[in-house]
Amino acid sequence: MLEFLGVIVLVALVVVLVPILLFRMMWRVAEPNEALVISGLHERKPEGVGESLGFKIITGKGTMVMPGVQMVRRLSLDLRETELQIDCVTQQGIPLKVRGVVIYKVGDDYASIANAARRFLDQQNQMDQRVHNLFAGHLRAIVGNMTVEEMIRDREKLTSLTREHAGTEMEKLGLIVDSMQIQEIVDPTGYIENLARPHAVAVLREARIAQAAADQVATQKEQEAEALKAQARRDSAIKQAGYQAEIDQASAVSKQAGPLSEATARQKVVVEETKVAELEAQRAEQQLQVEVRKPADAKAYERITLAKADRDSQISAAEAAAQRVKLEAIAAAEQTKIIGEAEAHATRAKGLAEGEAVKAKGLAEADSIKARAEALAEHQEAVIGQQLAEQWPAIVEAAAKPFGSIDQLIVLNGAEGISEALAQAVSQGAAGLQVARKLLSRQPENGRNGTSRRKGARQAAEEAISES
């Protein structure tokens, strides 16, 4: 009974467990990151792939698999990555070593999964290697279409080129490129460094300029502050000196206060003494006045009075004498006047008489000259000869005057020479001429009273005298 019961329990357990185990063996679940590729028995077209090669693709759910009849393989849809390290040349021909990484996965759609499953299902471990080989060529082409600057900056162009070059080819493998990154660019020619240098140098320049400007401003401010400090020190010193001077002055004043008061006191003493001296002097002066001056004044007054009296008496005497002299002089003048008048009368009378006499004599002489001139007009030669004869001694004397100063006269041509010399002396000498004129001037009335004919005769006579 107990054995029977045990059998029943066992059978029941088997009946319960076997279907569970069978279900467990047949039910396969595709996890979110994988696809189940089921091949083998199938009674209908696989989902999504109309004309497939006859396998079924399950993603994201479970399915019954007939063990022994159907094969289940799992294809990972995980993200994969492969590193690339290639030597390549940019568009500008600059050689670079580029290190990049490609992130890719099997596409999520059935077509991609089918493509990938057919290519990689047994070689999922080698997928990275395959992609690496594929992408090395593509990356070389991509870099060859870009410049260094674009590689550094233009991500858009990099992804676009990646899509163009590699995307379609990866589609064939059922793979999609999620991302391609260039991780490192090794630049043996120093191109990138040189690219950066101008900017770096400019930045350095700006930095140095800024530093220098800041230094300058700081130094200026420091120096200004120093100057202000010095100024403050100077002002302080000046004020200190001023206060010190005031202190010194005050102390000097206080020091001198003693001597000053002493001096003031002494000054007052001296003033008083001076007053005393003045009073004494006044007293002495007054004494002097009394003793000396008054008597002297009295004596002087006495003398002056005496002298005045004396002078007055003398003046009176002198006035009296003067009066007497004046009267005497008047008397003498009267006398002299009377005498003079008498003499004048006598002289006038005598002069008048003499004048009458001269007048009478002149008239007589004029008549004689008149007569002689008339006679001369008639007998020229005779008159001249007579005149010359009359006057000859005077003429010769005058002519000989020049010879008088001569000690010795030597005549070379005899007697004729002497007479010639004398004639020349008479004719040339000024004295001779004057004599002749004097002779003629004794008869001025002749020429004046005579006619023109007589005058012409007189001129002829003068010429004759001067010629001879």
Next chain:
Amino acid sequence: MFRTDVERVRSVTNADGDVVGKVARVTGSIAPGRVGEVMIAVRGGSEAFHAYAADPAVTIDRGTRVLVVEYFPPRTVVVSPY
């Protein structure tokens, strides 16, 4: 084996990212002679597809919304500005 015919039909049509008629967002600019990229919400997530413009002369910038007009499996769509 437990599904109805209706379910099967829906499953087939929805099956592999029926993206035609969806609005997509351009993530890589589409230009003549270049391959663009669009992101399309599909299969409960969003996936990137290679994209060409329906009018080859059109240039479509990044961020533009476009309408998917044609689908070339596995990963290529033709779009036109929305």
